[in-house]
Amino acid sequence: MTLLILFWEFLQTGLFAIGGGLATLPFLQKMIExxxxxxxxxxxxxxAAIAESTPGPIAVNAASxxxxxxxxxxxxxxxxxxVVIPSFVIxxxxxxxxxxxxxxxxxxxxxxxxxxxxxxxxxxxxWVVLRTALFSAQxxxxxxxxxxxxxxVALFVVLLALLHLPRVKEIHPIFYIIAGGVAGLLLGL
Amino acid sequence: MKVKLKILGExxxxxxxxxxxxxxxxxxxxxxxxxELVTRHGWITEETLLDYFAIAQCMPGALAINTATLVxxxxxxxxxxxxxxxxxxxxxxxxxxxxxxxxxxxxxxxAVASAFxxxxxxxxxxxxxxxxxxxRSNVKNALGIEVCIxxxxxxxxxxxxxxxxxxxxxIVGLVAGRVKR
Numbered sequence: 001m002t003l004l005i006l007f008w009e010f011l012q013t014g015l016f017a018i019g020g021g022l023a024t025l026p027f028l029q030k031m032i033e034x035x036x037x038x039x040x041x042x043x044x045x046x047x048a049a050i051a052e053s054t055p056g057p058i059a060v061n062a063a064s065x066x067x068x069x070x071x072x073x074x075x076x077x078x079x080x081x082x083v084v085i086p087s088f089v090i091x092x093x094x095x096x097x098x099x100x101x102x103x104x105x106x107x108x109x110x111x112x113x114x115x116x117x118x119x120x121x122x123x124x125x126x127w128v129v130l131r132t133a134l135f136s137a138q139x140x141x142x143x144x145x146x147x148x149x150x151x152x153v154a155l156f157v158v159l160l161a162l163l164h165l166p167r168v169k170e171i172h173p174i175f176y177i178i179a180g181g182v183a184g185l186l187l188g189l
Numbered sequence: 190m191k192v193k194l195k196i197l198g199e200x201x202x203x204x205x206x207x208x209x210x211x212x213x214x215x216x217x218x219x220x221x222x223x224x225e226l227v228t229r230h231g232w233i234t235e236e237t238l239l240d241y242f243a244i245a246q247c248m249p250g251a252l253a254i255n256t257a258t259l260v261x262x263x264x265x266x267x268x269x270x271x272x273x274x275x276x277x278x279x280x281x282x283x284x285x286x287x288x289x290x291x292x293x294x295x296x297x298x299x300a301v302a303s304a305f306x307x308x309x310x311x312x313x314x315x316x317x318x319x320x321x322x323x324x325r326s327n328v329k330n331a332l333g334i335e336v337c338i339x340x341x342x343x344x345x346x347x348x349x350x351x352x353x354x355x356x357x358x359x360i361v362g363l364v365a366g367r368v369k370r
Contacts, residue, residue, distance in 0.1 A: 056281020059251035087250030091258035109366025117358030120340025125216035126316035184307015
């Protein structure tokens with residue numbers, strides 16, 4: 001029964017949380033309020049912290065984690081499957097439609113401004129990551145300059161410089177991610 | 190049949206790799222997607238990737254799931270979409286289950302926090318580097334520059350939802366296309 005309810009709840013989450021993984025968090029909040037015995041002391045902030053720091057789509061990570069708390073491994077599987085079903089169905093249909101209207105002039109003129117807009121959105125996402133990476137959490141307490149994590153800034157500058165060197169910049173992003181993790185460990189960030 | 194299986198296998202493995210290393214969710218995966226899908230396999234162009242992001246933003250569910258399904262569908266139909274989707278969720282799900290089962294405290298270890306602080310710096314650097322190319326190849330005229338800055342300010346400064354930005358940008362594009370004609 002728990003699995004059925006989980007499936008239904010996460011199917012709705014997958015269908016109505018528009019705009020990416022973080023949009024699922026309010027749905028999780030409601031679930032925690034509605035089924036307190038599933039989640040114990042777990043708070044949405046905990047789910048968000050783990051979903052954001054592990055690799056993978058945030059919506060799926062959050063669903064796996066919450067599902068596991070509610071009903072173990074079957075719960076994790078059911079919640080994850082339910083949360084992706086709406087996306088999968090809709091994206092498949094959209095993909096069909098896109099092939100058909102690809103060359104229409106309306107679609108082309110809409111995309112001519114959508115691409116710059118998405119570039120701006122990616123810049124905004126990068127800004128958020130950069131801010132959390134280079135500043136400590138308590139900015140207000142001691143002023144902006146005191147919040148700067150200088151070791152992180154140094155690492156950022158070095159990595160960014162490497163990413164502009166010919167040859168070196170061809171190295172796969174995965175290696176930069178691993179190198180970042182190792183450097184963080186060594187520098188004690 | 191054999192060819193089809195090869196395509197499905199490639200899609201699965203490529204998205205397995207992307208899923209295992211996409212930290213930060215959503216747009217943070219751009220550098221990885223661009224390297225794997227555009228540079229390495231040549232399955233789509235950078236423009237198409239941005240188109241997919243724009244579409245995925247307006248659809249329900251995680252950006253990564255929507256993008257994986259769209260790319261998979263383009264390469265190998267419905268089954269391709271399923272292969273890409275399975276690939277992208279496999280490692281994250283296994284990891285989350287392991288963490289929820291054994292390692293809830295693991296996340297509070299100082300060493301783990303340090304490693305993740307470093308990974309965040311690396312992701313920020315990758316996005317910054319990828320943005321340069323992205324803007325160069327996709328922001329081509331004055332209207333594009335305006336829309337790009339507008340999108341950034343609305344989301345980064347005012348904290349508004351990206352969905353409205355995408356819808357507004359589509360409308361601006363339609364109107365501008367109309368005026369030109």
